[in-house]
Amino acid sequence: MGTWQLVRAGFRQQSQYRLAMVAGLATNCVFGFIRASVLLAALDASTGAFAGYTRESLAAYVWISQALLGAVLLMVPTTAVGERIKTGDIAVDFLRPVSLLAGHLWMALGRGLFTLLPRGVPAVVVGTLTVGWFLPGGVAPYLLGAVSVVLAVAGSYLGAHCVALAGFWLVETRGLNALYGIVATFLAGLFVPVDLFPGWLRGLAALTPFPTFLQYPVDVLSGRVVGLDAWSHLATQAGWLLGMLLLAQLLATLGRRHLEVQGG
Amino acid sequence: MSVVEVDRLVRDFTVREPVPGRRLRRRARQVRAVDGLTFTVGPGEAVGYIGANGAGKSTTIKMLAGILVPTSGTVRTCGTDPVRARRRLARRIGVVFGQRSQLWWDLPLAESYDILAAIHRLEPARARRRRAELVEELELGGFLATPVRQLSLGQRMRAEVAAALLHEPELVVLDEPTIGLDVLSKQRLREFLVHERGSRGTTLLLTTHDMGDVERLCERVLVVDHGRLAYDGSLSGLAATVAAERVLVVDLAEPVAPLQVPGTRHLGSEGDGVRQHLAFDPTRTTAAAVLAQVQRAAEVRDLSVAEPDIEDVVRRLWSRSR
Numbered sequence: 001m002g003t004w005q006l007v008r009a010g011f012r013q014q015s016q017y018r019l020a021m022v023a024g025l026a027t028n029c030v031f032g033f034i035r036a037s038v039l040l041a042a043l044d045a046s047t048g049a050f051a052g053y054t055r056e057s058l059a060a061y062v063w064i065s066q067a068l069l070g071a072v073l074l075m076v077p078t079t080a081v082g083e084r085i086k087t088g089d090i091a092v093d094f095l096r097p098v099s100l101l102a103g104h105l106w107m108a109l110g111r112g113l114f115t116l117l118p119r120g121v122p123a124v125v126v127g128t129l130t131v132g133w134f135l136p137g138g139v140a141p142y143l144l145g146a147v148s149v150v151l152a153v154a155g156s157y158l159g160a161h162c163v164a165l166a167g168f169w170l171v172e173t174r175g176l177n178a179l180y181g182i183v184a185t186f187l188a189g190l191f192v193p194v195d196l197f198p199g200w201l202r203g204l205a206a207l208t209p210f211p212t213f214l215q216y217p218v219d220v221l222s223g224r225v226v227g228l229d230a231w232s233h234l235a236t237q238a239g240w241l242l243g244m245l246l247l248a249q250l251l252a253t254l255g256r257r258h259l260e261v262q263g264g
Numbered sequence: 265m266s267v268v269e270v271d272r273l274v275r276d277f278t279v280r281e282p283v284p285g286r287r288l289r290r291r292a293r294q295v296r297a298v299d300g301l302t303f304t305v306g307p308g309e310a311v312g313y314i315g316a317n318g319a320g321k322s323t324t325i326k327m328l329a330g331i332l333v334p335t336s337g338t339v340r341t342c343g344t345d346p347v348r349a350r351r352r353l354a355r356r357i358g359v360v361f362g363q364r365s366q367l368w369w370d371l372p373l374a375e376s377y378d379i380l381a382a383i384h385r386l387e388p389a390r391a392r393r394r395r396a397e398l399v400e401e402l403e404l405g406g407f408l409a410t411p412v413r414q415l416s417l418g419q420r421m422r423a424e425v426a427a428a429l430l431h432e433p434e435l436v437v438l439d440e441p442t443i444g445l446d447v448l449s450k451q452r453l454r455e456f457l458v459h460e461r462g463s464r465g466t467t468l469l470l471t472t473h474d475m476g477d478v479e480r481l482c483e484r485v486l487v488v489d490h491g492r493l494a495y496d497g498s499l500s501g502l503a504a505t506v507a508a509e510r511v512l513v514v515d516l517a518e519p520v521a522p523l524q525v526p527g528t529r530h531l532g533s534e535g536d537g538v539r540q541h542l543a544f545d546p547t548r549t550t551a552a553a554v555l556a557q558v559q560r561a562a563e564v565r566d567l568s569v570a571e572p573d574i575e576d577v578v579r580r581l582w583s584r585s586r
Contacts, residue, residue, distance in 0.1 A: 005382030009368070009375060016370050016411070092366045094331040096383050097354035103383065256347075257333050260277050261326060 002098075003106050010110025021118040024070050028123045032066040035191075036131060051195035060134035060222035061193055063127025065214055068149065070119035071112040072156040072213050075185050079157070080104065082164030082173055088261040100252045101245070105157060112153035136223025144230045145221030151237040156213040158244040159184065165248065168255030184208075189215035209240035265343060267435050267467045268305040268328060273298055273337035274491075275323050297323040299491030300337070307434075310461060310468040312482035312499070314577075320491040321471040322361075325439050328469075329359050342435060355384060358433035360424050362440030367412040373423055374408040377430060384431040391430070398426040401456055418449035425453065429460065435467045436460075442474055454480045475571050487581055494581045500547040505581065509543040511570040512554050516540065517563035525557045 039058050043050050053061070073079070081104050084090040093100055128134060136142075163180050167173045185191070187210035194205050194215045205211050216233045219225040225233055275298040283289040298320040305311050315321050326332040327339050330346030330353055339346055342356045360366075367376040381391035399405050402422040407415060415423060421441065429436065438457075442450045458481065461468055470481060478485060478499060485502050487495035495502055511531065514523075519536040527549045531541035544554050551569050558564060 002382040002385050005378060009371065009379045009382075012375065013368065013371055089364050091326060091331045092361065092364050094350065095329055095354055095357075095359050095366065097351045097385075098383050099351070256331075259332060261332065 003102075006103070006106035007110040007113070010107030010112075011114040012110075013107065014111040014114040018118075021070075021115070024115075025119045025122055028066045028069055028119060029126050032063055032123060032127060033130070035066070036062045036127070039192075040131075051193065053193065053196075056132070056134045057222060057224050058193075059127060059131040060136075060224070061218055063124055063131070063134070064218045064222050065190060066127070067116070067120040067123035068152065068214060068217060069190070070115040071149070071153050072188075072217075073108070073112070073153075073160045074156055074188055074190065074213060075181050077156075077160035077163060077177055077181050077184065079108070079160050079164045081161055082167050082177070085164065085167035085255075086171060086173075090259070091261045094256065099249065101158075101161065101248045104161065105154065108157040108161075109150070109154055112157065113150070116149070134222070138223070140230075141221060141223040141226065144234065145217065148217040148220040148230075148234055148237060151234065151241055152213050152217040155209060155237060155241045155244065156184075158241065158248055159209060159213070162244060162248050162251060165251040165255055168251070168258050184210045184213070187211065188213045189218075209244060212237040212240050265307070266304040266340075267307050267309075267342060268303075268469065269338075269340040270301050270303050270324070270328070271338045273301040273324070273327065273339055274335045275320075275327060275332060276335045277323075296491055298327070298334075301488070301491070301493055303486055303493060303496060305467060305469060307467055308461075308465045309484060310482045311470070312478035312485045313469055313471045313488065314473075314478060314485060315471075315488040315494075319488045321488060322439055324488070325359070325437055325469070325471065328437065329353070329357060355431060356433055357435045357437060358428035358431065359437045360421075360428045360439060360441050362421070362424075362438075362443040365412070365420070365424060366427050367420070367423060369413040370411060372409045372411055373404065373415065376412060376423075376427060380427055380430050386431060394430055394432060395426075398429060401459070402426050403452075417444050418446065421445060421449070422453065422456075425456070432464070433466070435469065438468070438470045438472075440472060441470065442472065442477055450474070450476065457481055475577075487577070489581070502577065502581075510546050510551065512542045512544065512551055512558075513568045513570065514540055514542070514555070514558055514562075514564050515566040517565055520562045523558060523561055525554055525561075528554055 036059060039062060040055060043053060043055065043058055069075070081090070081100070084093060093103055096103055124135070160180070163176055164173060166176055170176065187194070187205040187208050189211055194202060194211045197205060216237055220230050220233050274296065276294045276296050279293050279295050280290045281293060283291050301324060313321055313324070323332065327334050328341050328346060330341070330350035333347050341353055344353055346353050367373065368379060377395050381395070399408065402425060404423060404426060407419055412420065412423070425441065442453060445453065454477065457468065460466060468481065470477060472478060482499065485495065485497065485499050486493060487502070495505065512528070516538055519538050521537060522530045522533055523540050523542065524530065525542060528542040528544040531543050533540045542554060542558070555564065555567065
C-alpha cells in the first residue's frame, strides 16, 4: 500500500540524523529541567487552584510536552514544501500522481513518529528519574494518547504546510514562519499550560488549532483528561485536522494557478 | 492520435522590478515566455526541442506536464488536459529536469525507487523487474545504497533518468538531461535512451543545448525562439536551412596556401597557413573524409572539430526569417 510506504520512508529519512537526535534530546532535557523547576516553584508559591494541577500532573505536563516537542512541528515550523516552493523544486512534486499534500504529509508523519523513539521516550524517562513517577495507570490513556499524538503530529504538520503554501504568493515566508512559530508555540501551551491562561486568552486559544497540537495530546496521554472528555479532545483534534486538510488542498489548488517556475 | 498537441499556447510571467529612485515602489511587467506555439508530436516520435536560454523551452514542458497553467491556448498531453488530469497524466509521462532532482537526497538511492514505486502504486513484482532492468542498463548497481546527496553528477543524472522511467511512461520528456556531463557519461546516457526507445516505442521529447544530443537521439527538431516556433522539421533539413556547419581546424607541419578541399569552405588561416579553418556540412561529408583530403595536401600535426552551437543555429534561423 502506497501510503504506508511513504510513512515508512519518512521514518527512515529521520533515522539518518542520529547525531541531530542526540542534540535534540539534550536540548529537550535541559529545557525540561528549567520548565519543571519554574512551574513547580510557581505551584508551590500559588495560593489558588492552579487549574487543578498537582505536582505530579504538572511534572507529567512538562515532561510529556518536552517528549512530544521533536515530533510535533511547532517552534520552528519549516517544511520541505516551503523550501521547494521558493526554489521551484515544487515543479517536481507536481509530476507525481499524488496530491501535493499526500506526498508530504505521510512522510512528515513517518518522520514525526520516528522522532518519538530517540527523543520522546528518553525525555519521559529522564523526567521520571528526576521528579518521580507521573505516568498514569491503566491502558486507556496510552491507547487514546497514541491516537491523540498521531493527530497532533499530523495536525501540526498541516499547520506548517499551510503556512508554507503561502509561499506561492509571498515567495519569502520566513517572517510569517517566525510569527506562526511564536504564536503557535505559545497558544499550544508549551510555556504555560492552556488551562492556566487568563479566561480571554484561553478563549482565544480555543479559536485556533494550536492547543490540539500539544496541550491536548499531553492531557490525554498524562491521564489528566479521561473518559468522555478524552474522546471529546480527540474529536476536536480530528475536526481541526479535517479543516486544515481542506485548507491545504484549497491553497494547493489556488497556488498552482498562481505558480511561476521560471528557468530550468 | 497525437501524444502532444499544442495549439496557440501562450504563457506570461509577471516580473516585479524596483522603480528607479522610488525605494518602495515596484513595477509589475508581463513577460511572455511562450508566445503562440502550435505543434503536435505523434506516438513514438523523438523530437528535439531546442532554443537559446530563455526561449521558453522549460516553460512549454511544464505546461505539457500540467505543472504550469497556460495563460491562453490549449495543451493536450496523452489525450488529456494536463492541468485538470495532472495526477492521471503523471502515471503516463516521465520527466527529467536536469536542474532539479526527483530523488530524496538524504536517503539511499534504492529508497527513492521504493518511494516512487509506492507513489505510482506499481505492482511490486512489476516494480522489481523494471528496477532491475534500469539498474542494469544505467549501471546503478554500484551506488544503490549510497545516499543521493553523495552521488556524483553523472551518477545522479543516470539515477534521475531511471526514476523518471520506473513507471514505464509512454511519453518521456527530458529537460537538459546531459547538462554538466562528461563526454563518456553523455554517450552512455544517449545509448540507453536510444535502446529504451527502440525496445518500447516510447515517445521522446528532449530539450537541450547540446547538438550532439539532438543528432544522436532525435529525428525531428523544433526550434523555439522568444517563445515562438522558428523551425519544425528534420535535423538535416535544419542544417540545410541554416547551414549548421561544423568547422575542422587543422594544425599543419608547415605553412601552406589556403587549402581547397571539395565540399568545404575555407574560413581562414592563421600563422601564414599553419592553422586553417574548414567549414563543412555534416550531412554531406564527414570530418574523417575532409581530414583524409587535407592529409593529401599537407602533413597534419593536430586537429579539432567545432560543433555548431544552438545559439548560433537559432540566430541564423532568426536572421533568415526576417
